[in-house]
Amino acid sequence: MSDRKPYVGGNWKMNTNRTTSAELTRGVVDALRSTTTVDVAVFPPFPYLLAVKSILRDRGSAVKLGAQDVYHKPDGAFTGEVSTDMLKDCGVQVVLCGHSERRHVLGETDDLINAKVRATLEAGLECILCVGETLDQREAGHTDPVNQRQVRSGLADVTGDMLERVVIAYEPVWAIGTGKNASATDAQDVHAKIRRLLTQLYNADVAQRTRIIYGGSLKPANAKELLAQPDIDGGLVGGASLKATDFSGIVQAC
Ligand code: 13P
Numbered sequence: 001m002s003d004r005k006p007y008v009g010g011n012w013k014m015n016t017n018r019t020t021s022a023e024l025t026r027g028v029v030d031a032l033r034s035t036t037t038v039d040v041a042v043f044p045p046f047p048y049l050l051a052v053k054s055i056l057r058d059r060g061s062a063v064k065l066g067a068q069d070v071y072h073k074p075d076g077a078f079t080g081e082v083s084t085d086m087l088k089d090c091g092v093q094v095v096l097c098g099h100s101e102r103r104h105v106l107g108e109t110d111d112l113i114n115a116k117v118r119a120t121l122e123a124g125l126e127c128i129l130c131v132g133e134t135l136d137q138r139e140a141g142h143t144d145p146v147n148q149r150q151v152r153s154g155l156a157d158v159t160g161d162m163l164e165r166v167v168i169a170y171e172p173v174w175a176i177g178t179g180k181n182a183s184a185t186d187a188q189d190v191h192a193k194i195r196r197l198l199t200q201l202y203n204a205d206v207a208q209r210t211r212i213i214y215g216g217s218l219k220p221a222n223a224k225e226l227l228a229q230p231d232i233d234g235g236l237v238g239g240a241s242l243k244a245t246d247f248s249g250i251v252q253a254c
Helices: 020-032 044-058 084-090 102-103 108-121 133-141 144-152 182-201 202-207 220-227 244-253
Strands: 007-011 038-043 065-066 093-098 125-133 166-170 211-215 236-239
Touching: 007 065, 007 144, 007 211, 020 044, 020 244, 044 065, 044 084, 084 108, 093 108, 108 125, 108 144, 125 144, 133 144, 144 182, 144 202, 166 182, 182 202, 182 211, 182 220, 220 244, 236 244
Parallel strands: 007 038, 007 236, 038 065, 065 093, 093 125, 125 166, 166 211, 211 236
Antiparallel strands: none
């Protein structure tokens, strides 16, 4: 890891309920009370955002509140969708865009994801842009072109200044929720290539400052090796973020 401040996000996905989301928040806050050297965010389901925010606020926690998705239009007849203003109103600071489950289960396109990234940044929020190849794409030797395309299109019309509020999450789809993480060498290779692309798209300084985090079956047992790689600046955690001790173990590995 470099002098970039590590970033760890806990993506709770469609898990927890009113009681367990509150318990988990309290557990995370208590476990991370003395952690100031890592940026930490939690991404609860929409219905629990306000309650989680109020626990974070009451406990004076630096843990950021994140949303798992957003819609790019400001308001109107978009049944079921949630705008950036609504998220800000609930105290959200950071939004996940292009998570693999949104791409591959819900069918989001590169263009829609780019619209969400731009709306998020234009609203003054932070954005975690998720990219990653499927198993078929990896086996066909398309890992690099797929990730490069997703980064390029996700960041279309995003300026160097705006990129200050972007974290890129490399999450190989085949590693998500499968218990099979990418090897530290393979993940480092993809991260280094994404950073090289950022140098081309912006410049070396911007590329060196941008955090690129890894996601996919990250747990306390494999976090140390992955997070020790020079271009891996933290993690986006799914399953292990649902247990405060596992999540804080990963944060501490940073
Ligand atoms: P798992 O950690 O459960 O593999 O999920 C990773 C992920 O999708 C985080 O966004």
